[in-house]
Amino acid sequence: MEKADVIVIGSGQGGVPLAVNLAREGKQAILFERRSLGGSCLNYGCYPSKAFLAAAHDAGVRRRAAGFGVDMRTEVNFQRLMEHVRSKIDSSYIKKALAKAGVRTIMAEASFTGERTVAGGGQEFHADTVVINTGNGPWLPPIPGLDNTPYLTYINFWEINKLPPRILIIGGGYIGVELGQGLAELGAQVHIIEKSDRIVAGEEPDLSEVLTKALAGSGVVFHLGRQAKQVSHDGNVFKLTLDNDEILEGEALLVVAGQQANTAALDCAASGVELTERGFVKVGDRLESSCPGVYAIGDVTGQPAFTHVSWEDFRRLMSILKGGGRRQMDRVLGYAFYTEPEAGRCGLTVEQARKQGLNARAVTLPLKRVARAWLSDRTNGFYRLVVENGSDRILGATLVGPRASDLVHVVIDLMEAGATWRDLEKSVHIHPAFAEGLPTLARLLQS
Numbered sequence: 001m002e003k004a005d006v007i008v009i010g011s012g013q014g015g016v017p018l019a020v021n022l023a024r025e026g027k028q029a030i031l032f033e034r035r036s037l038g039g040s041c042l043n044y045g046c047y048p049s050k051a052f053l054a055a056a057h058d059a060g061v062r063r064r065a066a067g068f069g070v071d072m073r074t075e076v077n078f079q080r081l082m083e084h085v086r087s088k089i090d091s092s093y094i095k096k097a098l099a100k101a102g103v104r105t106i107m108a109e110a111s112f113t114g115e116r117t118v119a120g121g122g123q124e125f126h127a128d129t130v131v132i133n134t135g136n137g138p139w140l141p142p143i144p145g146l147d148n149t150p151y152l153t154y155i156n157f158w159e160i161n162k163l164p165p166r167i168l169i170i171g172g173g174y175i176g177v178e179l180g181q182g183l184a185e186l187g188a189q190v191h192i193i194e195k196s197d198r199i200v201a202g203e204e205p206d207l208s209e210v211l212t213k214a215l216a217g218s219g220v221v222f223h224l225g226r227q228a229k230q231v232s233h234d235g236n237v238f239k240l241t242l243d244n245d246e247i248l249e250g251e252a253l254l255v256v257a258g259q260q261a262n263t264a265a266l267d268c269a270a271s272g273v274e275l276t277e278r279g280f281v282k283v284g285d286r287l288e289s290s291c292p293g294v295y296a297i298g299d300v301t302g303q304p305a306f307t308h309v310s311w312e313d314f315r316r317l318m319s320i321l322k323g324g325g326r327r328q329m330d331r332v333l334g335y336a337f338y339t340e341p342e343a344g345r346c347g348l349t350v351e352q353a354r355k356q357g358l359n360a361r362a363v364t365l366p367l368k369r370v371a372r373a374w375l376s377d378r379t380n381g382f383y384r385l386v387v388e389n390g391s392d393r394i395l396g397a398t399l400v401g402p403r404a405s406d407l408v409h410v411v412i413d414l415m416e417a418g419a420t421w422r423d424l425e426k427s428v429h430i431h432p433a434f435a436e437g438l439p440t441l442a443r444l445l446q447s
């Protein structure tokens with residue numbers, strides 16, 4: 001067994017910069033990766049999905065332009081489109097950065113063999129600091145027959161080269177909704193099967209409504225409140241039987257019904273690292289597990305599964321390892337859905353705020369009252385601000401509309417700066433930008 005200063009398991013969004021930065025500081029850093037350097041964001045998450053959606057939404061815009069009297073014929077070369085998407089997946093810069101910093105990278109699955117002792121690829125190391133950054137993987141619902149079919153998950157979806165004429169998607173969470181709309185915009189007939197009575201069910205109901213309307217406009221067919229009870233594949237076509245005995249057929253089946261922590265292979269118990277009931281690594285506010293010296297960052301801790309969360313965990317942990325004061329929840333959380341229209345969220349919803357005992361209220365501005373949205377005929381959406389009565393603090397926002405993934409940063413920054421809605425109300429935003437609606441939204445609080 002060799003001795004190292006730090007062992008990082010998983011080359012996710014936080015693990016790579018952590019290993020690189022510690023190595024640059026002279027620490028002997030070991031990094032284990034069992035699949036592809038760069039983790040899910042680069043290889044099968046954000047990068048391919050957002051490259052795919054950029055192309056798909058372009059096709060969607062062209063189709064919609066007919067409504068303005070601009071009739072553009074759209075022909076989709078799906079193979080070329082997917083080659084373009086795959087061209088964005090390139091981990092060579094990560095390999096170089098790791099090598100340059102002197103990180104010893106081992107391309108193998110790692111597991112604990114003792115307290116702060118990790119083995120993989122025939123090598124075993126002990127270190128005072130071990131960081132688990134193993135992320136999430138697709139969760140597969142126990143549907144009879146599924147195992148015997150060539151179903152897709154978000155991992156192998158990026159390998160297809162032919163647009164399936166009909167695609168069945170199990171799961172109406174944000175991945176199913178983004179990919180479902182993209183596929184429909186490219187010309188596939190898309191069915192989304194969702195067990196809740198609405199898509200993106202963890203979000204506010206009117207956000208689900210806006211996206212349902214938008215996706216239906218792109219041609220997506222919904223089966224809400226439904227579960228798949230049987231799947232079969234005859235060599236060409238999938239047959240999916242729903243719990244109301246309706247049978248759906250498609251040339252492809254994409255299962256995006258949820259995610260589970262990548263902890264099964266780790267043998268966390270060997271190091272005394274406790275897991276939650278759902279298999280996530282239990283960490284305290286300083287990202288340390290139940291085993292002193294073993295930390296976990298990113299999706300594997302069960303916190304909101306986003307790249308920027310894992311990446312910020314790297315900076316948090318760098319500070320924590322040096323005795324600094326960073327904490328797991330010390331930043332405003334923002335995230336976005338890259339549908340058309342987009343949804344940008346940050347902080348608390350009014351319901352979440354009230355549950356926390358805060359005296360909160362919310363105001364909502366329909367997008368039809370934002371000049372730019374009305375002029376562009378893109379009024380399906382709204383802006384919502386949540387504030388605390390008395391202190392006037394901004395507690396959160398939900399923006400649904402064009403470019404909402406960018407607009408929401410106005411609110412994130414105001415929240416980080418400790419600003420109130422009165423600061424936003426005072427701002428004079430440019431006419432007729434979509435952002436013009438944000439001070440208008442804040443002004444609703446004056447009445």
Ligand SMILES: Cc1cc2nc3c(=O)[nH]c(=O)nc-3n(C[C@H](O)[C@H](O)[C@H](O)COP(=O)(O)OP(=O)(O)OC[C@H]3O[C@@H](n4cnc5c(N)ncnc54)[C@H](O)[C@@H]3O)c2cc1C
Pocket residue numbers: 009010011012013014015032033034035036037038039040041042044045046049050108109110111133134135136154175262265266297298299300304305306307308310311
């Ligand atoms: C389709 C899709 C779209 C997404 N879009 C967005 C988006 O637009 N914006 C956003 O912020 N987030 C998005 N995400 C989520 C984002 O990809 C993740 O939240 C982010 O990558 C989290 O990274 P991580 O550091 O926790 O782990 P990961 O990036 O998942 O990395 C974990 C790594 O650990 C490796 N590993 C696992 N077990 C072991 C082991 N035992 N030994 C060695 N290696 C191991 C894995 O192979 C993997 O490479 C998307 C995800 C998906 C699937």
